[in-house]
Amino acid sequence: MLFREAYALGLPSQGTDVAVIWDHLYLFLLWLSVFFFILVVGGMLYFAVKYKKSSGAKPKYIVDNHALELFWTIVPTILLLVIFGWGWSVYKKMVHAPTNAMEIRVIGKQWLWNFQYDDGRVLTNEVYVPQNVPVKFVMSSEDVIHGFFIPNFRVKSDVVPGMFTTIWFEAKQAGEHQVFCTEYCGASHSLMLAKVKVLEADKWEAFKRGKPVQVTGAKPEASLTQLSLPEQGAKLVAAKGCNACHNATGDAGGIGPTYKGLFGHDVELADGSTVKADENYIRESIMTPTAKIVKGYNPVMPPFQGIVNETEMNAIIAYIKSLQ
């Protein structure tokens, strides 16, 4: 394992079998490149030393050499065809999901990921999947083009409005795997992150029954009910993707207004009027965000109607209240 890390220049860990065959091809290309680099640049430097004028080299009149030129045209062509063929065989394994793959719908929007299960559950910025079972993500976008990328699985696809794209994987490593948005989608593009949480068979069964599960390798999390209401709210705003645009530091430079010092204070709106930030104002701003736009900000927030329930709403309001 350590050896692999050393010579693979820090490739991400191999979360799937596809990642293993991908790494073979990548490392082949890497060493082939090292060979050609030494050939070309090493040759150049060797000539530079050997034929430098100060060593008394006399130039020889050579115009061309057809055999040599043919050689360095044909050999790379053959090599490139081999690389292409090898690449195609890996690519087919990457994109052709087994027919029995479990489907999960993925919806990208500025700037969070929603995962929709067959049983109707919708999770934000985290998705639980079973280990050693092929899983297929059927992805679409609500607004602009996003990109869904799991480095550990070596899979990526753009998520395009107006069409579906898919990726699939069969996770071998239980635990958390990072997801990035890879197609530039606006202000919080770099904060549009998610985690794929791979569960062993028994934990997967528990998850399906709606029980809380502890992901292998992840820090143990207190279940929501063990936390105070503001603490629950803090976890919720992180999980729902709110922190991509809003912060708790009081910094006004974000995409959306900060939580800090909001509750109970007057807010100046874009139309020049002011409104007091009470419970109803916060509820409206979450459910129908474009109803009242704070001065200096753009109407870009998606509505959270149907995504945040009453219990969660109370926790979020309690959290904002706590940040005075």
Next chain:
Amino acid sequence: MAHANSTSHGSNYLNHEKGLWSWLTTVDHKRIGLMYLATVLTYFLVGGIFALLIRLELFTPGGGNLITAQTYNRFFTYHGAIMVFLVIIPAIPGSIGNFVLPMMVGAKDVAFPKLNLFSYYVYLAGGIFATLALFLGGADTGWTFYTPYSIRTSGAVILVVFGAFIAGFASILTALNFIITIHKLRAQGQSWSRLPLLCWSLYATSVIQILATPVLAITLALLIFERVFKIGIFDPALGGDAVLFQHFFWFYSHPAVYIMILPAMGVISEIIPVFSRKPIFGYKAIALASFGIALVAFIVWGHHMFVTGQSELANFVFSLLTMFVAVPTGVKVFSWVGTMYKGSLTFNAPMKYAMGFIELFTIGGLTGVFLATLPIDVHLTDTYFVIAHFHYVMVGGTIMGFVGGMHYWFPKVTGKMYNESSASVAFWLILLGFNLTFFPQFIAGAQGMPRRYWSYLPEFTLMNQLSTIGSWFLAVGFAWTAIYMIRDARKGPKAGDNPWGAGTLEWQSPSPPPHDNFPVDPVVTTWPYDYRGIKI
């Protein structure tokens, strides 16, 4: 070869007419070349400052240590748009090409001198529109203007797009001028097989510009209409197709990378034989390879879109075709190294840059094969690996060729000689700085760090910090180059007419050349890469 030694007396293109107005209204290709040079370098400075700010923000993982996310997104958009449309595309054709190409074919000027001046002002207008956008709301689309984001985001996107649209016409007109100049104005005795390789590569570049740029123009026009009239061709919400924009855009912008690199390859092909005192190896193969690259350029655009959901068949075809880009490119690189074999090498600044070009371009080219390979691209696309790859090709290739060319023709343009040890210091700073800036980005990309990220995860910190430190070396290297070049253009020692002992026609003219380029119309009797009769 006659060496008219008239440098010490008589009028040249610099003192032929005097005053700012005589420059602004000149139709002399040499003066227009210098005006392009000054403008390109100004934009290079602006684009470079944005690059430094981007790198500075990325010195630490969490976003917001220097600038907000929105500011960051604007900065990388400005950096990309300025560097691509206003610097790299016009850099070598507009400045070196304008100055040198007519002289290389022994002509008094380009075919259409007034059109040449017009194209400069069109380029300038494009630049001004794009620059205005910085002050009138900004743009945060990235230089690729992908729809539907570019339709929906606020700001002065239209101005930037219009700037790129306008600048495109300038490059079409320059290309048209070069093609006709090469066809109709070659000196007596200069058959096609005696045409210098820089002319061949500028010819190939011009063909691409003529065929590809209009497609970009109409695409950008459509984008402007999308924003103004909601025509919806690229907006799925209105029934259009978001990915169609990418097809149109890359149909231009992929050939555009060859518009950017081919002229630099031409410059390298001039420099290496001169400093090896030996004919260019495989003249015909290099000339043909330029056209091979130009041809393949038009049928590989889909390799930018392997993960956009285009069909597997399309991916198959585009990946296969892209592989063939590497063949003519390899032929050129091998031929340059082959030229050095059994030569008599000297290492003045142009030669250093040519060798630097080979080092960086080889890395850029080889990593291109990674990205052409379908499954490898799936993981690496839209990561820093791609950023590193195209900076190796576009900066390591084009800018090294451009700066090398600036040193090579410096004595011809100014009549003075630059200081060799000053140039050496700058070269090593730039070479080391470049590798330090961009090599770690390959590693960060392979690890999975996506591009256009204002904030990144802590595991990428080391690579980003190395990269940022490298950018400071690059900045110092370029700044120092600007300083000694200005100094030596004014106070450098007088250069001879042909200080390098080159065989192309521009060196038969005095330094700096007279208004009409040549005291007597040159007649070509040999090919330009035979140095046996030339004494330095």
Next chain:
Amino acid sequence: MGNHGQVTPGTYHHGHHWKNAHEEFEGAKQGMWVFLVTEVLMVGALFVGYIIFRAMYPEAFHEAHKLLNPKLGLLNTFVLITSSWTMVLGVSSIQRGQVSRCLAYLMTTVGFGFVFLIVKYFEYSHKIHEGILPGGLYTYKELAMDKVPLFFSLYFMMTGVHAFHVILGMGLITWVMLRVKRGEVSKQFFTPVELVGFYWHFVDLVWIFLFPLLYLLG
């Protein structure tokens, strides 16, 4: 166009960087051809976009094209073809040195250009009035089919780009007329007339493709 061999260096002074007036004429002509190649690619991109969408949504495009008036399209086709003919006559007049006849033909060509634009104006204003507009602005109730607005996005873009070229061409012909009047263009030097003629034929040719594609096939 085969009679450029008659160009003789006489009263006209060619550019100092050309060997002679004939070479200069040949160079200018090649330049114009290269420019027209660029124009073909530019318009070609729009045609490709149209063909792609038409292949994707044939029914909607067929229904949409019925809203165009083929009679007016046909009328404009005749107008442009005739104007190309008068342009040819204008070029051959100046080659023979018949200045006033050349001016008359060029004037007629510009006149046909105006007729074309007037017909186009009526077509456009009728559609704008009905709400048959591109993409998001489309409000026509009688045909509320999906993707029909897309057809009109392409229709307005393609005919708009073409109309813009017609206007440019009319401007260029007017400029050439002024030069003919001032005596700068003559039997010895008629390059501008001939090149603007090329351009006008190109504009005409684009319409010859646009008309059947939009009005007849749909």
